[in-house]
Each structure stands twice: as C-alpha cells, then as structure tokens.
Amino acid sequence: MAPALALALTACQREPAPQGSDSPTASAAATPEPTPEPSAVEPSPTPTLALPVKPTPEAPMTPADTAAALPALALPPRDDCAALPGWSAFAAKLATAVKTRDAAALAALSSPDVTLDYGGGHGPAELQKRLSAPAGAAVWADLARILPLGCAVQGDLVVLPWFFWNVPDEVDPGMTMLVTGQGVPLRAKPSDTAPEVDRLDWALVTIATDPPFDPAARYTAVITGKPQRKGWIETARLRSLLARRVIAERKGEDWRISALVAGD
Template sequence: MREQGGPAWIALAGALALAACGSEPAPAPSATPAAPPSELPDAPPSAEPEPSSAPVISTSKTASAVSATYAPQDECADKPGWPTFRKALGSAIKGRDVEGMAALASADVTLDYGGGSGIAELKKRLTDPASGLWKELDAILPLGCAVEGGLAAMPWVFWNVPDDIDSYSAMLVLGDDTPLLAKPGGKAVGAAGWQIVGIDPLDFAPKAPATRVTLRDGGKGYVETERLRSLLDYRLIAEPKGGTWQITAFIAGD
C-alpha cells in the first residue's frame, strides 16, 4: 500500500502485492514467430524433457521449486555508485557512527508505518540503546541486496519471496548447514539452510530453543529459533539520487 508522502519503494511494494493477489503475468514475447500448426513437428510419443543440471536455487517470485533455497545474492554490486555507498554503510554500522548513517539517508527517510521519519528521528533512534537498531543493521549487512525498479533492498530475500508465501507465517532459515531436527535438541533429519519455512505465528516463541517448521515440500521438523529470520523483519531500502545512493527507508513490518 502506498502511503501519502511515502517513498517510491512503497509504490513498488504495492504493485508486487497486487501481483501476489491473483493477477497473472503476461506471457513473455517469443523471440521468433511461432510456426503455423501445419508446420509444427510431431514430438515422438515417448519424448520426455531433458533433466536439468542447474542448481535448485530460485531467484524468481514463483513457487516452481519446493526445494528452492534463498541464499543471499548481490544484485547491487554492479550498479553505478553502489560500491561506494555500500562501503560507507558498512563503515558507519561497524563504527556505530550516527552522523555517518545520517549522511547516507534521505531527508525524509521512513522509519516505521506510524509516521516516524526524517534525519532527526533516525539519529534519535540510533542513539537509543533500547531501539536495537545497530544490531538490526549488523544482521542485514551479510544478507545480500536485491534490485527492483531501480531501487535496492537489503536483505536480498525481501524482494524474492514466492508469491504464494504468506510472509506473516513464514521465516527464512539462516546458514548454509542449518539442519532440520526431529525434535528440539534432537538429531538432524534433513537440511534446512536458506529455505523459507512455514511456522505457526500464534505459537512462535522468540526465546524458545527450537521452532516447529514446515518445509515447502511438506516435510516437518524443528529448526533452532536463533537461525530463523522473519520475512517482515527490518529491511533497508535505498534509491539513487543525485548521482549517489540514499537510504529512503529502514523499516520492519508490513
């Protein structure tokens, strides 16, 4: 939903939400004209598709592969000005540099869905230990960067969630080797690293040692709770402005 006075990324998020509500994308144009029916060759009766040798890693928003994983990717590195911005961002976060972060943000940076915005408010929150914003920024840095409509989003998964996923009841499993457990503290019964898994949001306890999850293929088990990250957790949105990148939102929720 686009809020009055909100940045361009909110409009983009609204367009993506409409797509998730049932509209079907237009078919991609063919590179060459289709042959008339009379000219189409007959396929052998027993012809089967060739098996794919590509790794099962999805970067699309479709649910074509239930075993897809969503390890961080960097789609921003080759964008003009991004390397300089990313280096400055990392330095400011590592040094807990409030003024450095403020210099990277737009004047109307959005900070919540209740109207919180602006440089002064950003500084106030960064200097408040109770806000935990530095910890949230630490967590975002290694999770990649996605691009949509010229805007950048960190973490990468934020703009790469399949359309059939309800972000309120799903989480990303962090780590390459995170196992699926038979029970809390039990033996590993499978791999869960970088998968999007379903949870019961009403039963989720952030301090519990493990959380019961459902894999996309229907498998069930437990994952250590500290290895789970909400799909609606904090994300940083940046836009190219005046030859550089500026943070236009640092926000959680929906």
C-alpha cells in the same frame, strides 16, 4: 514519498497470477462436465506425507500444518547491486557506519524524509535519536545481520536483504521464515542433542501452528517444503520475511536510504 518507494513499501500486497488458456480452470470452462449430485461428491483425499522419521509427541503433523507447507525453495543471498553507479562507495560507507555504530554517519546517508516505521516516524534527526538510545543497540545488531544477506534492484531502488523482493507471490509472509545459512539442522525435538531430520540450505519454512511461535524460545517448530517435514530449528537461524530491511534510492550516482522499516 516517491511513487516508486511507496510501491516498494507495499511489496507484500500481491495479486494472484492470472490463469492461462491452458490452465485447469480454463480447460474446465471450455469443456463443461455434468455436475454430480451432492450425494455423489466425495471429499478430496488428504495428502500423504513422506516422513524420514517417526513423528514425536513434541512435533505432531496436523492438518493445519500440512496445508501451510511450502514448495521446496532456497533463497541464498545475492548481490545484484554491485555494478550500479555509485553503489559500491555508498555500500562501503553504510558498512562502516554499521560496524562502528555511528548514528550520525548513518543519518547522513539517509534522505530528508527517510521512513522509519508505518506510524509516521521519519527523518534523519529521528533516526539518529533512535539509534543513539539504549534500544538502538538491537537495531544496530539487526543491521549487521542484514548486510551479508545481499541486495536486490527494482529500477532506481534497492533493498537489503536480497530475498525481500524475491519471495514467490503465493508465499504467506506472515507465516514464513528464511533459514539463514547452509546445513542448518532440522531436529526431531527442540534439543541440541535431538536426531536430525534434515539439513536445510537457505530454505523457506512455514512456522508451525502447534506450538505457537515464541521468538524468545531457543527452538521453533517449522514445516519444510517437499517432501514435507516438520521439525525444530534454532530460532536464531530464522529470519521473518517481514523483518527489518533497508531501502535506498538513487538519484544520478548519489544514493540515500529512503526507508529503514520492519513489518507490512
């Protein structure tokens, strides 16, 4: 596997950003203050939440939920790949293969060592086999959802969807999802007729810990950024940051799929 691809496959393992000289930590180090006696230390106040609607029994705000809430951030799809040499022709072939569910055509667009999972699955023959099996229908459907979500570039590598390489470092990919679409209702209860708390546009949201996440449920409890709100979104409108992605590598003007993986 090329070093650049190996780096791309581990993109979720991030290091904290270094602190600058004018950061709170640096200032504290430069001007030390006397340490208060243990009895004088007061706990930090609990942040207050500005809720537009009264919390319902079905969607309470909990301390764990509050700590997990994200800053307000939207990641609408972008296409950073269109101008790359050879990409348009490759992307057209990829779209046709996905639309027609042509396993042989998709395998032909893949590199000889294409990575299919983190357990050792690889190769065009294995890819074609998996796509041709009954379980392959779910993969085809997911690929059809991926293609409209944009494309990002890192050197000679690209990734679909675009957001995968553009999520802030501080975001927990295991607890965060992207709302896919504009004006997606955030409801007060898990019901199509429940009042709308807000409408979200390609926003990152945190999965609420209560109730636990159920991918089969019609609605999922989430927490938005600032102002922090808890509500319910149709599960079908959410996409995990660790969901399946397509990574392709360029050699000259020739492109090949290097990885078709999900997870971290």
